[in-house]
């Protein structure tokens with residue numbers, strides 16, 4: 001169970017991080033249903049961590065093939081892990097063994113800068129190393145769905161700041177969505193101030209609430 005000494009927090013919930021990812025980030029963004037269209041669907045993630053969200057997303061992507069559809073998963077990570085650490089964290093889940101092995105096989109020995117990896121089934125992974133607030137400005141294409149996955153907001157406020165939420169909003173397509181396990185009042189207010197329509201939803205496991213929402217200039221949640 002990976003734990004960050006620096007932030008005093010776990011990388012994912014202790015109950016089952018993979019199932020939490022399915023509930024919060026995939027279902028919370030209307031996935032996999034929204035993948036059923038041709039063209040490139042782009043996911044943006046704040047906090048790559050162990051790559052658990054990436055591997056679970058990839059597993060679900062492979063299970064929902066659609067002719068002419070591609071997936072680009074773009075993630076921002078200030079403290080990228082080394083492959084053995086990623087491998088150790090993810091071996092707990094046999095369901096994502098193939099994805100873990102493929103990710104670790106391509107992951108650079110010394111992750112830094114911008115990492116671009118191409119995988120089978122129309123999937124590309126980009127990890128931009130460094131502070132998210134700096135990296136996000138370099139996005140050249142807009143995101144369809146955000147996974148907001150910093151550490152607990154109280155311990156990692158940089159990942160939930162109004163400035164960062166505003167940049168994420170600017171980099172979102174009209175009708176694009178976000179989802180997060182976090183439900184703190186200041187996170188909700190920053191997302192609203194950025195322009196998102198925000199909803200409180202039932203959280204995963206013992207967490208009562210999570211947040212999800214949409215960028216809609218008409219202000220109506222889908």
Ligand SMILES: C[S@@+](CC[C@H](N)C(=O)[O-])C[C@H]1O[C@@H](n2cnc3c(N)ncnc32)[C@H](O)[C@@H]1O
Nearest residue numbers: 047048049050051052053077078131132150151
């Ligand atoms: C909850 S963990 C993410 C878990 C991850 N999504 C996974 O699937 O394992 C939060 C991540 O945010 C990263 N982080 C914290 N502050 C950051 C910042 N300012 N910019 C970019 N990444 C940051 C941490 O290093 C950590 O990997």
